[in-house]
Amino acid sequence: MTTATAPLADGHDLQSSAPPNVAGEGPVDLASLFEESRIQEVLDQLDRELVGLKPVKNRIREIAALLLVDRARKQLGLSAAAPSLHMSFTGNPGTGKTTVAMRMAQILHRLGYVRKGHLVAVTRDDLVGQYIGHTAPKTKEILKRAMGGVLFIDEAYYLYRPENERDYGQEAIEILLQVMENQRDDLVVIVAGYQDRMERFFHSNPGLSSRIAHHLEFPDYSAEELLAIAKLILQQSEYRFSPAAEAAFQDYIARRITLPHFANARSIRNALDRARLRQANRLFGERGRKLSRQDLVTLEAEEIRASRVFDETLLRQTPS
């Protein structure tokens, strides 16, 4: 029955794509290793599809370089212990933490660090149980599901509730720590949340903070970056601004940033969704005439200007 044995079928795996010939003292060609791993492709895609986020992209580049050098070291028989790649993403709402986490799973898979490259996104509810003895199996279940990939814990600070000392969150954190330490080769844990709350969370759980090697801060987007994001979103959903609408949207961004509850890229996406709504309504109003392709893809300035943000009374009073 040995026919049942199957090798790990993994096309992107670095291990499988490496030439077996180099061993001992021979020189290693880092450039060809780089070529083979197709890392540049991933980095290019990252640059294309994610606007801004300089510090994050730099760190990803560094990680890619490290994993590549480790490969080269292994070829020469030098010790190359798998680095710890647990990460924490902190930043304001809408700065792309979840999006980058999704990408991270793919990137680490390409780099051959995780075997499967899937992402399991969870929150407190998925990890913490409701009664004594419920938490451990629940947390382990999730951890097992994430093995071979990336576990993304969104709003991780909810795991720890200092006001209730009998809270089961602590138990989940302990199991998490144990697996993060012992099964380092099997999964990557990414915790994410808003800056200030995550800091308090790490402060009260120093064990967790020290086991996370990479603390990435997601900066807020500038107005130009937000406009670039808006264009990218439109391009992906096959819409575009008319020149007047683009100017109007620049205006919109400048006003929206100063208002409360500004959630970076998320606010932009919501604004565009509302503009599409208004555009559809406008087109519906002119039902009499035949619509061209041009009509269907173009967002006009009036759709942007109709936003609540341009309401002068709103700017004068300070809404709660």
Place this chain on the structure above:
Amino acid sequence: MRITQGTFSFLPDFTDEEIKSQIQYAIEQGWALSIEFTDDAHPRNTYWEMWGQPMFDLRDAAAILYEVNACRKAYPGRYIKVNAFDSTRGFETMRLSFIVNRPTDEPGFGLVRQEGAGRNIRYTITGYAATRAEGERY
């Protein structure tokens, strides 16, 4: 006497790496993995005890090996096997089942011959270890 049950039973014991690649194969076939253990490995004993629930929705063998190791830690001196269940219509049965842990000392089985009417002989197999109480066998 070394017990030979299930798939691969005439091969030497698998290393963890080999167990892992078998499990990975089963996962890729879409089979659900489960772990069972017993201290009564009689060939007709199909009712081994379950170590937790069968595991669905897993992508990587490391998760199942993690449970195997947890079971080994709790019951180091027992037989532990990994089962792979195929739920495809028409199969709906175990497709793969192999032992991943066994006691260091396996006393084997004795054959009991019972004289029946008309020089008839009935045969029974009993494990030497099974004469002791549960939990003290190996």
